[in-house]
Amino acid sequence: MAKTKIAEIESCCSSVLTTTLSEQEAVDLARGYAALGDPVRLRLLSMIASAGECCSCDLEAPLGKSQPTISHHTKALAEAGLIVGEKRGRWMWWTIVPDGVLALRQALAP
Amino acid sequence: MAKTKIAEIESCCSSVLTTTLSEQEAVDLARGYAALGDPVRLRLLSMIASAGECCSCDLEAPLGKSQPTISHHTKALAEAGLIVGEKRGRWMWWTIVPDGVLALRQALAP
DNA sequence: TCCTCCTATTGACATCCGTCGATACATTTG
DNA sequence: CAAATGTATCGACGGATGTCAATAGGAGGA
Secondary structure, eight states: HHHHHHHHHHHOOOTTTTTTOOHHHHHHHHHHHHHSSSHHHHHHHHHHHHSSSSSGGHHHHHHTTHOOOOOOOHHHHHTTEEEEEEEEEEHHHHOOOHHHHHHHHHTOOO | HHHHHHHHHHHHHOOTTSOOOHHHHHHHHHHHHHSSSSHHHHHHHHHHHHHHHHHHHTTTTHHHHOOHHHHHHHHHHHHHTTTEEEEEEEEEEEEEOHHHHHHHHTTOHO
């Protein structure tokens, strides 16, 4: 909980628009935005967020993509720190990582 | 000015996290985030924002990229609606489009 | 144990993307 | 007009990426 607050404060102070980014900062942030730079991944994130929690198998049909493709995209979002998965029985349940999204949001703050 | 306010209000109501995105909304938003998904473009945006206004020729050296590459990236950011260029004499001056950045920021609002 | 179901990984393919040299365009200056 | 300068476009190359069929891994049920 304390860590969350610190992360929030820090991300507040490193906006793309108010400070000139270093090479490393740019690489890290770009990785996050790149994860959002695909329509399928955006809808995936949207569905998980709206549902609060979502199982992989429920994402295939609405998006019209194959199972490997969905798995590929969930992995990409997870590696970007935007979602996290928990295996329960045979099912993989995905939830949003608020801090991950927040960091990308704050980086665009004026 | 009134238009700006409307845009702000509208973008407030269509967050990725609170509504399930349609195919078209996802495609449009993804285009914007994809524009941010490159370290060079992020630093470019950052430099333009920090300087308030920036000429193409001043972006090459700090980023260590060739002139065609810089031109390529400024075009990408411009087509994403994040910067706009104005030609004055031989020089191209770039400025941030606040509404463009705002839309991407608001789309990540909780 | 064997079968079924959900997920992850692999391999392959087509496409997109970042990069730069060469070149064309546009504008100022001599 | 001619030369110089800043910018955009073209062509090409290597690497990254989205997609799916096939396959492997893993957990629960008959």
